[in-house]
Amino acid sequence: MSDTNASRDSGAQNPPHDVAVLGGGSFGTAMTKVLGENGHRVHFWMRDQAQADEIRKTGINSRYMPGVKLEGDIEPTTDLADAVSKAEVVFVAIPSKAFRAVIREHSNDFRDGQIVVSLTKGIEEHGFKLMSEILQEEIPRCQIGVLSGPNLAAEIAARDLTATVIAAKDPDVRRTVQDLLGCEYFRVYANVDVYGVELAGALKNIYAIVAGLASALDMGENAKAMLITRGLAEMSRFAVSLGANPMTFMGLAGVGDLIVTCTSSKSRNFRIGYAVGKGQNLDDAVKELGQVAEGIYTLKLVKERSEAIGIYMPLVRGLYEILYGNASIKAVINSLMMAVQNSDVEFILPRTISQ
Numbered sequence: 229m230s231d232t233n234a235s236r237d238s239g240a241q242n243p244p245h246d247v248a249v250l251g252g253g254s255f256g257t258a259m260t261k262v263l264g265e266n267g268h269r270v271h272f273w274m275r276d277q278a279q280a281d282e283i284r285k286t287g288i289n290s291r292y293m294p295g296v297k298l299e300g301d302i303e304p305t306t307d308l309a310d311a312v313s314k315a316e317v318v319f320v321a322i323p324s325k326a327f328r329a330v331i332r333e334h335s336n337d338f339r340d341g342q343i344v345v346s347l348t349k350g351i352e353e354h355g356f357k358l359m360s361e362i363l364q365e366e367i368p369r370c371q372i373g374v375l376s377g378p379n380l381a382a383e384i385a386a387r388d389l390t391a392t393v394i395a396a397k398d399p400d401v402r403r404t405v406q407d408l409l410g411c412e413y414f415r416v417y418a419n420v421d422v423y424g425v426e427l428a429g430a431l432k433n434i435y436a437i438v439a440g441l442a443s444a445l446d447m448g449e450n451a452k453a454m455l456i457t458r459g460l461a462e463m464s465r466f467a468v469s470l471g472a473n474p475m476t477f478m479g480l481a482g483v484g485d486l487i488v489t490c491t492s493s494k495s496r497n498f499r500i501g502y503a504v505g506k507g508q509n510l511d512d513a514v515k516e517l518g519q520v521a522e523g524i525y526t527l528k529l530v531k532e533r534s535e536a537i538g539i540y541m542p543l544v545r546g547l548y549e550i551l552y553g554n555a556s557i558k559a560v561i562n563s564l565m566m567a568v569q570n571s572d573v574e575f576i577l578p579r580t581i582s583q
């Protein structure tokens with residue numbers, strides 16, 4: 229598949245590069261599309277040979293993005309070592325549950341100084357590790373970045389105007405990723421708070437589930453605004469206690485991503501919450517979704533961790549009781565509404581500790 233000229237008019241002003249995208253799901257496909265349209269040669273790795281064959285033949289990933297045609301110099305492959313060896317920059321969009329295993333199996337294929345960027349918004353079960361920490365452990369000789377923001381895959385694939393954040397310690401990594409991805413419909417802002425950007429992307433999935441529940445229950449607009457804003461207070465309280473910069477939560481990777489996933493049924497996490505709010509059981513909702521909803525795993529890990537370190541997260545606790553403890557939604561809402569009335573912005577007015 230090679231149609232480089234068709235794509236050079238899409239806004240890319242930089243010379244073409246060889247890049248790799250690992251993960252053939254919705255987000256890997258969306259980012260492959262941006263990179264391909266920007267004129268880069270994309271070594272697009274997935275584990276399913278039939279899927280790679282289909283993309284090579286038709287340009288379409290019908291399982292994850294039906295009707296979306298990938299244009300440009302796209303090389304679908306099931307050979308990860310080959311994809312990585314040819315790439316200057318590697319983007320990883322593999323769900324958090326499989327992330328370490330895939331990287332570890334191929335750790336020798338990465339080169340010294342190669343830029344590796346995680347696109348994954350999740351947390352590893354054992355040790356509460358974020359994906360950039362896994363990359364640091366498995367391929368420490370690489371330069372690592374994290375891309376996160378309000379980035380619904382389907383909208384990016386439709387070339388809807390979108391912005392995201394590249395977080396990396398090294399300014400060259402930030403600039404390289406901005407140059408590779410930026411175009412007339414996709415803007416890449418920079419941040420140096422890697423931990424905050426990455427944790428924000430994982431945490432907001434929990435509140436997207438809460439928002440889906442609220443939508444299923446036909447809650448009013450006031451309630452939706454309350455949930456989003458208190459979600460922001462709760463996730464930033466937790467993240468700051470672990471070392472994130474509170475200001476990151478005012479940016480695209482914080483409040484930006486929270487807004488998009490809490491207000492859109494295009495979010496898979498929102499859809500899970502909506503289904504449960506309509507009475508469907510969690511397992512059936514996940515099966516029916518057929519794609520990853522990281523929030524259901526993140527919820528468990530954050531509940532455990534917040535309790536271990538003594539951080540008050542009433543929405544996390546309430547959602548956990550609904551999804552995993554069989555609590556009635558009505559009882560949880562009542563207990564949240566009747567809790568001690570407290571500080572709005574606790575970075576200005578500290579919370580009253582009451583429990």
Ligand SMILES: NC(=O)C1=CN([C@@H]2O[C@H](COP(=O)(O)OP(=O)(O)OC[C@H]3O[C@@H](n4cnc5c(N)ncnc54)[C@H](OP(=O)(O)O)[C@@H]3O)[C@@H](O)[C@H]2O)C=CC1
Nearest residue numbers: 252253254255256276321323326348349379380381519520
């Ligand atoms: N979709 C979105 O809008 C966005 C997603 N993200 C994040 O990107 C990450 C990936 O999500 P997304 O692409 O949407 O997920 P999807 O559910 O759309 O696709 C999952 C992909 O991961 C692959 N996969 C699953 N297990 C393994 C494994 N063991 N080894 C190799 N590949 C595996 C699947 O392959 P197979 O089909 O063969 O099972 C499939 O290609 C998530 O962390 C998500 O939060 C971030 C921003 C936006």
Ligand SMILES: O=C(CO)COP(=O)(O)O
Nearest residue numbers: 377378379380495496497
């Ligand atoms: O992270 C996302 C948008 O920024 C995608 O959210 P979902 O995984 O809930 O679809």
